[in-house]
Amino acid sequence: MSRLSFSALALAAFAFVLPAQAVEPVTVFAAASMTDALNKAGEAYKAEAGPEIRFSFASSSTLAKQIEQGAPADLFISAAENWMDYLAERDLIVKESRAALVSNGLVLVAPEASALKVDAISSATDLPGMLGAEGRLAVGDPDHVPAGAYAKDALTSLGLWSGVEPRLARADNVRAALAQVARGEVPLGIVYSTDAADQAGVKVLATFPPSSHKPISYPVAIVKGRDSAEAKAFLGWLKGAKGMAILQEFGFIVAP
Amino acid sequence: MLSLTQVEVDALLLSLRIAAVAVLLSLPLAFACAYLLARGRFPGRLLLDGLVHLPLVLPPVVMGYLLLVLFGTKGPIGGWLLETFNFRLIFNWTGAALAAGIVTFPFQVRAIRLALEAIDPGLEVAAETLGAGWFDRLLGITLPLSLPGVVAGAITAFAAALGEFGAIITFVSNIPGETRTLPLAIYTALQSPGGEQAAARLAALSIILALAGLLLSEIVARRLRRRMGR
Numbered sequence: 001m002s003r004l005s006f007s008a009l010a011l012a013a014f015a016f017v018l019p020a021q022a023v024e025p026v027t028v029f030a031a032a033s034m035t036d037a038l039n040k041a042g043e044a045y046k047a048e049a050g051p052e053i054r055f056s057f058a059s060s061s062t063l064a065k066q067i068e069q070g071a072p073a074d075l076f077i078s079a080a081e082n083w084m085d086y087l088a089e090r091d092l093i094v095k096e097s098r099a100a101l102v103s104n105g106l107v108l109v110a111p112e113a114s115a116l117k118v119d120a121i122s123s124a125t126d127l128p129g130m131l132g133a134e135g136r137l138a139v140g141d142p143d144h145v146p147a148g149a150y151a152k153d154a155l156t157s158l159g160l161w162s163g164v165e166p167r168l169a170r171a172d173n174v175r176a177a178l179a180q181v182a183r184g185e186v187p188l189g190i191v192y193s194t195d196a197a198d199q200a201g202v203k204v205l206a207t208f209p210p211s212s213h214k215p216i217s218y219p220v221a222i223v224k225g226r227d228s229a230e231a232k233a234f235l236g237w238l239k240g241a242k243g244m245a246i247l248q249e250f251g252f253i254v255a256p
Numbered sequence: 257m258l259s260l261t262q263v264e265v266d267a268l269l270l271s272l273r274i275a276a277v278a279v280l281l282s283l284p285l286a287f288a289c290a291y292l293l294a295r296g297r298f299p300g301r302l303l304l305d306g307l308v309h310l311p312l313v314l315p316p317v318v319m320g321y322l323l324l325v326l327f328g329t330k331g332p333i334g335g336w337l338l339e340t341f342n343f344r345l346i347f348n349w350t351g352a353a354l355a356a357g358i359v360t361f362p363f364q365v366r367a368i369r370l371a372l373e374a375i376d377p378g379l380e381v382a383a384e385t386l387g388a389g390w391f392d393r394l395l396g397i398t399l400p401l402s403l404p405g406v407v408a409g410a411i412t413a414f415a416a417a418l419g420e421f422g423a424i425i426t427f428v429s430n431i432p433g434e435t436r437t438l439p440l441a442i443y444t445a446l447q448s449p450g451g452e453q454a455a456a457r458l459a460a461l462s463i464i465l466a467l468a469g470l471l472l473s474e475i476v477a478r479r480l481r482r483r484m485g486r
């Protein structure tokens with residue numbers, strides 16, 4: 001092609017390379033269980049003329065470790081206090097910004113088509129019996145996933161842990177455990193009540209008594225060195241009436 | 257010197273077992289595919305070539321997902337296995353072996369195919385003119401002459417199977433003692449607070465095993481070639 005048209009083409013290509021962005025998007029690392037709720041919140045915030053919010057959803061353990069390694073997160077929402085403490089100890093969050101966002105419940109779930117029934121979960125519940133000879137109980141890995149840790153907590157306080165420990169199917173995050181139940185690969189699973197609420201193919205058998213586990217708390221904080229005006233604005237909006245309304249819609253328990 | 261905890265030794269032995277089963281059971285099929293690709297002239301040969309090499313370029317997670325869909329208890333093959341033999345691949349080390357076997361299949365096929373193509377076709381033609389049937393030629397000429405390639409391919413595939421992660425964790429999940437191989441154990445250790453030490457030990461062990469596997473593969477191949485006077 002001629003020299004002129006080639007230069008014109010190259011110049012045009014450059015136009016696509018340089019992004020036209022006046023405002024940096026806000027990057028939020030959040031626990032996997034908040035995926036649907038936060039995606040909706042992000043859309044609502046953007047519609048209100050806020051900047052774009054970029055989310056990365058994974059287990060709180062994975063995210064905390066990534067932030068420790070310098071991942072470019074502005075906000076961190078954990079599903080458990082211990083992973084927020086982990087970052088606080090390493091001086092990686094803005095301590096004044098730390099707050100409790102919402103709470104959640106823990107439920108025992110089964111595939112939609114399951115014939116299993118439980119009236120109430122107590123120390124008399126025969127979980128190994130319900131699993132049958134080959135079935136496994138899907139949970140987040142109790143070694144590091146908050147949902148798994150709460151599950152272990154609850155099962156231990158009810159005296160059911162030793163019976164099911166060898167029968168666990170440990171997932172990387174609570175959503176993966178939920179997916180295994182939805183696919184019918186496992187007869188039972190333990191997930192958050194918010195996960196079970198909106199998931200097709202999964203039904204709640206019973207809720208774990210709140211007294212059987214540590215209160216499920218989702219702390220939020222701004223990552224150290226990333227407290228831009230946009231990050232603070234989004235955090236404020238999320239903690240405000242509109243943000244909380246969206247989270248409540250998905251079943252998260254809002255502190256009064 | 258590396259001193260391993262019991263959990264880590266379990267992961268090591270499980271890895272070795274899964275990789276060994278994966279390679280040994282896929283060897284006959286790999287040889288058959290390599291033979292067809294090297295010698296055969298049939299419509300669809302190109303497609304077979306593509307399918308055999310698909311695991312090389314497909315993301316392992318996609319491979320794991322496909323296995324889940326086909327061999328999970330609700331899948332067509334997995335469901336049949338469950339009904340007929342009460343046999344379950346998911347959440348089981350056998351599923352991990354299947355995943356590892358499929359992902360390392362191309363390594364074996366390539367190595368065997370190269371070995372087959374390197375055989376002087378004149379030898380087989382001579383045998384044919386002397387009255388040797390197809391099977392005799394296979395056993396007497398093709399197999400022995402391609403042995404260095406077969407063994408090298410198997411050992412390479414073994415070393416690769418030791419390192420398979422994405423397909424295994426997606427298909428059979430991460431169950432200690434059952435499917436938690438070395439790579440999965442390293443991944444778990446990295447996720448847990450204070451697990452960096454364990455992760456480093458396991459990673460060092462993996463490197464040693466992988467290197468040993470590759471070196472062994474090369475040494476064996478050379479020895480066999482020398483024995484055959486080439």
